[in-house]
Amino acid sequence: MKIHMARIEIKVLGGGREVGRAAIAVGNGSGMYVLMDYGVNFNERDEPQLPLHIKPSEVVALAITHAHLDHIGAAPFLYTTSQLPALMTSITKELGKLMIHDFMKLSGYYLPFEQVDVDLMLDNVSEVTYGKIYEYGDYGVEFINAGHIPGSGMIRVDLGDAKVLYTGDVNTVPTRLVDGARLDGVEADVMVIEGTYGNSTHPPREEIEKEFIESVKEVIEGGGNVLVPAFSLGRSQEIMSLLAEKLPEANVFYDGMIRTVTEIMVSHPEFINRYNLLTKAVDNFKSVRNSGDRRRIVKGEGNIIISSAGMLKGGPAQYYIKKLGDKRKNAVFLVSYQAPNTPGRRLFEEGKFADNAPLLKARLQWFDFSSHAGVDGLTNLVRTVKNLKKVIIVHSDPEVGIHFKERLDVLVGEENVLFPTNGERLLFEF
Ligand SMILES: [Zn+2]
Numbered sequence: 001m002k003i004h005m006a007r008i009e010i011k012v013l014g015g016g017r018e019v020g021r022a023a024i025a026v027g028n029g030s031g032m033y034v035l036m037d038y039g040v041n042f043n044e045r046d047e048p049q050l051p052l053h054i055k056p057s058e059v060v061a062l063a064i065t066h067a068h069l070d071h072i073g074a075a076p077f078l079y080t081t082s083q084l085p086a087l088m089t090s091i092t093k094e095l096g097k098l099m100i101h102d103f104m105k106l107s108g109y110y111l112p113f114e115q116v117d118v119d120l121m122l123d124n125v126s127e128v129t130y131g132k133i134y135e136y137g138d139y140g141v142e143f144i145n146a147g148h149i150p151g152s153g154m155i156r157v158d159l160g161d162a163k164v165l166y167t168g169d170v171n172t173v174p175t176r177l178v179d180g181a182r183l184d185g186v187e188a189d190v191m192v193i194e195g196t197y198g199n200s201t202h203p204p205r206e207e208i209e210k211e212f213i214e215s216v217k218e219v220i221e222g223g224g225n226v227l228v229p230a231f232s233l234g235r236s237q238e239i240m241s242l243l244a245e246k247l248p249e250a251n252v253f254y255d256g257m258i259r260t261v262t263e264i265m266v267s268h269p270e271f272i273n274r275y276n277l278l279t280k281a282v283d284n285f286k287s288v289r290n291s292g293d294r295r296r297i298v299k300g301e302g303n304i305i306i307s308s309a310g311m312l313k314g315g316p317a318q319y320y321i322k323k324l325g326d327k328r329k330n331a332v333f334l335v336s337y338q339a340p341n342t343p344g345r346r347l348f349e350e351g352k353f354a355d356n357a358p359l360l361k362a363r364l365q366w367f368d369f370s371s372h373a374g375v376d377g378l379t380n381l382v383r384t385v386k387n388l389k390k391v392i393i394v395h396s397d398p399e400v401g402i403h404f405k406e407r408l409d410v411l412v413g414e415e416n417v418l419f420p421t422n423g424e425r426l427l428f429e430f
Pocket residue numbers: 020022068070071169395
C-alpha cells in the first residue's frame with residue numbers, strides 16, 4: 001500500500017540568524033514557491049543588503065506581511081524581470097509605497113532597481129482581507145492580523161496536504177493603534193516565527209505608559225520642552241494616540257515623515273484599533289510645516305515634539321536635539337529600539353549623538369514601548385497553534401535565538417525546533 005506523504009519545503013533567503021531582511025520561500029517540493037517578504041538590512045556603512053536570490057519564475061505569488069523596509073524593501077527587485085502577483089493589505093500598499101520612496105531617496109544609488117520597478121510592483125498588488133483565502137497555483141494564501149503595525153499580517157500557506165504559518169513581525173499585546181495577534185483555533189504543521197525578543201520580556205504596557213505620561217508631565221510643568229524621537233511608521237502614531245487620551249490639552253507637535261504616515265492611517269480606519277484616539281490626536285495636535293514653525297516651537301515652553309527619526313538618523317529630530325539639548329529643564333524621551341551604531345544608541349551610551357555634538361544636558365530617558373511580542377507572548381503563540389510539528393525561528397540575533405530555541409525545545413521537543421541560517425533549505429515529510 002502506498003502511503004501519501006505531505007511534503008513541505010522552506011528556503012530561508014533572509015532573516016536567518018539576523019533581525020530583518022526577511023525572506024522565506026515555502027512550497028510543496030514541486031519547485032514552485034510562495035515567497036513571503038523580501039526585505040532589506042543595512043550594514044555598518046549604511047549600505048542596503050538584499051536577501052538571497054530566487055528565480056521569479058519559481059514564485060507563484062509574493063506575500064508581504066507589512067510595510068517596514070526589512071520586510072518590503074527589496075521586493076521591487078523581483079519586478080525588474082517579472083510581474084508576480086503581490087499580496088498585501090491595502091494600507092501596507094500605501095505605507096510601503098511611501099517607505100520605499102523614502103528609502104530610494106537615501107539609498108537609491110546602491111539599489112539594483114528603479115522607480116519603474118516599484119511602480120510595476122504596485123500595479124501588480126492584489127489587496128487582501130484578513131481571514132480570506134487567495135488561490136495561487138496549488139497554494140492557498142491567508143492573512144491573519146499580526147498586531148505589529150496597522151495592516152500587518154501573519155501569513156498561512158495551505159500547500160494542499162499541509163499548512164505553514166509565518167508570523168512576520170508579531171505583537172500579542174493590544175495597543176491603541178492595533179489589536180493584539182491571536183491564533184486561537186489556527187492549525188499549522190510548520191510555524192516560522194520571529195524571535196526579535198526571544199530572550200526577553202517587556203514590562204507591562206500600562207506601567208510603561210504611566211511612567212511615560214508622568215515623566216512628560218514633570219517636564220512640561222517645569223517649563224521645559226520634550227522631544228520624542230520616534231519611528232515614523234507605528235510608534236509615533238501610538239505615542240500620539242496615548243497623549244490624545246491622557247494629555248489631550250497638551251501642546252503636541254509632530255514633524256517629519258510621521259505626518260504623511262498619519263494621514264494614510266487616518267484614511268484606513270478599518271486597520272486602527274482605537275480610531276477615535278488617532279483622529280483626536282490629529283484634531284488636537286499640530287503638524288509642523290516649516291522651519292518657521294520649528295523655531296517657534298523650540299523657543300516656547302511646555303511643548304511636546306514627536307519627530308522622526310526614531311534612532312536620530314536624519315529627520316528633524318536632530319534639529320530639535322541641537323536646539324533643546326543644552327537646557328536641563330528640557331527632555332529627550334526615546335521610545336524606540338536603538339540599534340547599535342546609530343546616533344540614538346550613542347546618545348544613550350555616551351551622552352552625545354555625534355563626535356561634534358555637545359554633551360546633552362537635557363534629561364534623557366528610554367521607554368520600552370515595543371511592537372514585538374516578548375518571549376512569553378511568542379511562546380504562547382506557539383502553544384496555541386493546533387497540529388504543530390515543527391517550529392522555525394527567524395528574525396532573531398544568534399545569541400537571542402539560541403535562548404529562544406531552548407525555551408521552545410521544552411514545549412515541542414528539541415529536534416522539532418530549528419534556527420536556520422540564510423541559504424538553508426529545510427525539507428519535511430509527514
Ligand atoms: Zn522586521
